[in-house]
Amino acid sequence: MVRIWGKLMKNNKFRVEKVVEIDNKSLNINDKIQAALETICYDFDLEKPMWFDKNTKELNQISKTSFREDQFIEPIWFDYLEIEIIDDRKKKA
16 A cells, blocks of 8 residues: 655645555556656646656655646646655554
């Protein structure tokens, strides 16, 4: 199972947020992330942003990435959309 936290940020504050769980075992991790992004965009009434190489690098390095205005075809009312992989397997201190 993969959990993705989607956040619309404006002036460094959450404006809208949602956690999506994808538990389809037939999908690989990249397909699960794309499915979660599609769900988040649908629920936020947004078009799906363009995925750049930087998004892949950020997800691999820090488990989150952001989509700014240049990644959307239509104008956006927020500063950026951020998605973050929630890893429940991390041990709590």
